[in-house]
């Protein structure tokens with residue numbers, strides 16, 4: 122059976138506009154045929170549904186780019202080990218997925234489209250299973266970690282330091298999923314805010330979102346000595362050793378992975394000029410200035426620029442990050458890293474590209490929604 126990305130994409134285009142309905146239908150089919158699988162999922166399924174569709178959309182649109190697709194699926198396969206997923210679960214998921222696409226794309230459905238989906242799902246699940254079994258001999262499915270420091274930095278933001286009981290190897294810029302004892306089986310993604318350390322500790326910058334399950338727990342109900350679970354490190358916004366100067370544009374807790382990248386570059390002994398712009402709406406949300414000032418004083422090639430958008434009296438650089446990047450000389454020769462809320466990231470990237478930075482030198486991630 123051969124892959125036919127066009128048929129998969131065309132039929133998926135009918136499902137995308139009704140994604141919430143389709144996700145509810147999918148889980149209904151999955152759990153009615155396999156009730157024992159329900160216990161693997163969190164009590165509230167809303168975020169889970171979004172996550173399913175985000176992942177599915179990404180896979181469908183990447184079917185034409187085998188390189189990116191295989192590394193994404195390998196990460197997804199390794200990450201799914203923490204749920205206790207085994208090879209036979211993929212068959213159950215595949216059956217429910219096919220039934221869902223067939224139901225919502227009924228008006229165009231043909232045997233050819235069905236064959237295209239069977240081939241695409243077969244290929245994707247095989248890559249995930251292979252990556253998971255290759256990882257099984259090398260790393261645990263999840264890490265138990267103890268909270269060893271907890272600093273409340275503003276009304277909504279805390280910096281949380283944990284020490285996993287086993288070494289976790291990762292690349293600066295990557296993120297992990299975190300589960301707290303308060304919300305079993307609820308995993309949320311947080312960027313690691315430091316380069317790897319000898320003592321194996323990891324730091325997270327967490328902003329409590331209103332009504333947020335895991336973020337509020339980490340900011341308001343977590344103490345030194347508490348335990349959390351961590352999923353394996355994933356993410357592709359990692360440092361590129363090109364020898365170029367660097368621009369890092371961070372919105373809110375998007376600072377976390379960029380700080381890890383800057384720490385890594387400083388530790389590597391390289392001496393590029395680095396501009397690090399950290400943006401927030403109000404000055405009180407610039408939660409890491411003392412630490413950033415320390416980094417700046419220890420590395421003369423680093424320039425940290427706080428940027429505030431909604432406080433006219435702020436005695437520093439004012440404005441939205443995408444606009445502020447245009448106030449400097451050209452960044453066209455720089456390696457650029459951008460991280461923050463999705464809208465800030467996409468507007469910043471658009472501006473930088475319009476001003477001549479080639480897309481291949483722009484590395485981006487968001488700290489909003491799901492991977």
Ligand SMILES: Cc1cc2nc3c(=O)[nH]c(=O)nc-3n(C[C@H](O)[C@H](O)[C@H](O)COP(=O)(O)OP(=O)(O)OC[C@H]3O[C@@H](n4cnc5c(N)ncnc54)[C@H](O)[C@@H]3O)c2cc1C
Nearest residue numbers: 310311312327328330332333334335336374488489490492
């Ligand atoms: C790659 C990646 C890296 C991330 N890194 C970080 C990080 O370093 N620090 C950090 O604080 N967060 C980070 N996030 C966001 C984090 O994963 C959670 O989405 C966020 O903490 C909310 O989870 P929750 O369980 O508290 O809220 P939920 O219980 O999932 O949601 C509660 C309510 O808040 C809304 N909501 C969810 N997320 C957000 C948001 N980001 N902003 C506003 N409203 C929201 C939901 O729609 C819902 O209405 C990252 C996300 C991604 C995808």
